[in-house]
Amino acid sequence: MKAAELFVRCLENEEVEYIFGIPGEENLDLMDALLDSHIQFILTRHEQGAAFMADVYGRLTGQAGVCLSTLGPGATNLVTGVADANMDRAPVVAIAGQAATSRLHKESHQVLDLVNLFEPISKYSTQILTPDIIPEVVRKAFKVAQSEKPGCSFIDFPENIASFEVNKPPLKKQSALPPEPNSHKVKQAAEVISQAHYPIIIAGNGVVRSNASHALEEFASKLNIPVATTFMAKGVLSCGHELSLGTVGLQANDYISCGIDRADVVICVGYDIVEYQPHLWNHNPGCKIIHIDSQPAEVDEFYIVEAGLIGDIGSALAKISAISQRHKTPFYQNLKQHIDERMQAYKDDSGFPLKPQKILHDLRRALQPEDIVISDVGAHKMWIARMFQTLAPNTCIISNGFASMGIALPGAIAAKLAKPKQVAVAVTGDAGFLMNMQEIETAVRLQIPIIVLIWNDAHYGLIKWKQENHFGRESHVAFTNPDFVKLADAFGAKGYRIEKASDLLPTLKKAITDDCVVLIDCPVDYSENLKLTEELGHLICPS
Template identity: 40%
Template sequence: MKASDLFIKALENEGVTFVFGIPGEENLDFLDSLSRSNIKLILTRHEQAAGFMAATYGRLTGKAGVCLSTLGPGATNLVTAAAYAQLGGMPMMMITGQKPVKRSKQGQFQIVDIVAMMEPLTKYTRQLVSGSNIPSRVREAFRLAQEEKPGAVHLEFPEDIAEEETKEPVIEASLVRRPIAESKSILAAVDRLQKAKHPLLIVGGGANRKLTCNMLRNFVDKFGIPFVTTQMGKGVVDERGPLFLGNAALSGGDFVHRAIDAADLIVNIGHDVVEKPPFFMRPGGVEVIHMNFSTASVDPVYFPQVEVVGDIANSVWQISELLEKQDSWDFSRFMEVRKHGELQLAEGADDDRFPIYPQRLVADVRKAVEDEGIIALDNGVYKIWFARNYKAHSPNSVMLDNALASMGAGLPSAMAAKLVHPQRSVTAVCGDGGFMMNSQELETAVRLNMHIVVVILRDNAYGMIKWKQANMGLRDFGLDYGNPDFVKYAQSYGAEGHRVNSAAELLPLLQKCHAEHAVHVIEVPVDYSENDQILNHDIKHRSAAI
């Protein structure tokens, strides 16, 4: 068979269902082979969006999402998505084309060393130099992409290799089980938990895996230990429960930090150094148990006393089997902090001011989204509002990026979520800046007949940076821009366009859009001038007073 046919068979062997991307002339054999496969090509309008979609597919399924580009400029457009997947722990494979490697037809035209470019951004990057290498290279790439910590991999497929003839068979995935934690580390963790007076769980992005979520829920229910989440740990345990103390959305000074300060033992589950630390360690201070698939990366503010290294779900189960609930545990301080935090979060949820008040925006989106519904956030200051105020009911139902924190991912991520979970409601929440970075994908969503809701928060500026500029006492300069009429812009792509003119209009409009199958775009004017009061002075002053 042709090498390109073998490549597609290798992808089918890995369970690939979608390939996201934009082919070029160097991919034409691959594209022809793909046309005879059950794998569906999702043709996008920009390679970066294809990468964001593939990464999100990987995040939601645990299986590497696949994206495709041509050589040169197509491949360089995947760089941001590669970093997005790599830092965020999302399994993704990038396939890029290349000119013939055995002979030159066009000199150095469009030639960039893509393999070298991808080296610092991926777990694995190789050029395919023979059709017979395809099965082993594909299998190794998928193995590494999906192995903890998941991330990005890359294969370059030159056009003369794609047209080679080969007789190689595909390689089946081996049966593999993740290593489990050694018993002495489990016993050390149990001993410290039983001796602690105020233990606290912090749940990070590494715990956002299906089996881990189930075990953690059981653990929290059995022992009643309160927990805090990082932004990428949202939803691992249902945040409506009475033991959820809040999300570490702010760097410091929020209510959750008062709870962390009151702990004498922190069990840090799935901690990843790419996220801002929810607490800082000091010599002689709080003890920390590090529980993760890999050992702790020690730095001046993180040096745990106990490391439980192995499959997290198994570690939680082992501890659960040996631990006994202690009468000496005292969570009263945590509950006091939770009470005040909940009161603060509720304030403003029905505020009628317009442009819309942050708490009102989040509350109305939460009311409109079903329990299992998914929201995908782009990057901006509103991400902090949603991390703090939006209660996640299930794992990976709040798709936000607190690793690379790239703008432009909100809409593509929402689209990928809808492909993975077509029966669940999906909402993208984007600032006007981030939305316009990949707004062309509205056409893709309309072409695919998707039912998604896109909320665009319009302030006609790079609002988060403008807010920080003002906080630093600097001149208001260089961050304002104009915007299209988003209603007409949506309609020009064949989507439904809506504009909110008062706070009272938002919730019924969201409910209407979730009920009617279409790509809905809702323009919502926002005013970031309240950020300083909401996110700085008010919260830090009141939380410090507890």
């Protein structure tokens, strides 16, 4: 068989369902081989969209999402999505065609050194120089991408190699189980927790990846310790749980900071320093940190670990709780009540344009607990992270490692493919939407029903927020928008415009029953941004 056919067989061996991408001249053999495979090729309208789809698919399934481009400009278009996946710890295998090996040694049309280009933004970057190594390259790419901490593998596939004859089978799939935590470290952590007066848990994305949400809930409940989550761990403890303090990560004071600042022990479970730098939350020199994760702690002067447990997170939590003392009713009880009250404060607000708090309240009411919200990056991301009430893990996807604009729309397409029974909503600013709006055509063509909720303020809202906060004025952040309803119609999708606050909830419910691609143009009142900044700047912790 051709090397390209062997490559496809290796992908099938890895149980690949979808490949997101755009074909080119340099991967003609590979594209032809896919015609005889059960793998579905999702033709996208931009390679960045393809990479974002692979990114979100990987986060939701734990299996590497796969994206494909041709050489040169096609490959460079993958870069932002690949970097996002790598820093958000999403397993992805990116594949790019390449010129024939007979012209890689010299200046040549569209030729770049792709292996070195992708090396800093991936865990593994390689080129196939002989067909005999294809089984090893593919197996290693998936193994590395899916191993903790997950990330991206990149494969450069020269066009002449793809047409060579080869006779090799794929390699057997293998994956190691995480080790059991060290018993001495378990005892050490239990002693620190038992002696604590004000312990608190910060749960990160590692809890989601290790399927340890239930173990975390049992640990917190048994020891009566409250839990705050990072942006990418929303839902590992339901917001309705009595010990849930919501989300941390705003680089300003927030209500949850009151609890962390008072804590004498912070238990970091699956916490990733790339999301929320320790100097932003560790303001207590006497605070002891316990690190529970699949990987050792990063070196940071504000993250000096008292006890570190490396291995299976669920097992570590169970073993620690078995020998730790339960704490009395925590001092955070008033804080929890205060946070819950603030979350409900704008549920009946009738102002127009709509306040962020009102939009998120209605969105939560319209969706089932298992439905999926994909947040783009911008001012709305901060509101979603802070206020959207998440009831289960992997139902609110936020990019907070690389935090790249443009992820929500392609991400929602991938979410619907990965979880077809769940509603997928892309929540995006007008700026982020326009960065990858071409993928509306992809969703319409493939009849993938998604809802795109556009927060319309005709500004780069997050930058405006920061400019006004620092300098009292904005600078070069305003723009104009197309008519989003007409744009939806032009793509063959449905479009709705929100014209008063009471329109939003029924429109969201209608969009769900429409079961097609829907765009909702929702004007947003971002004057709430500075009000929040002022409120948190004068924050007095509830006693």
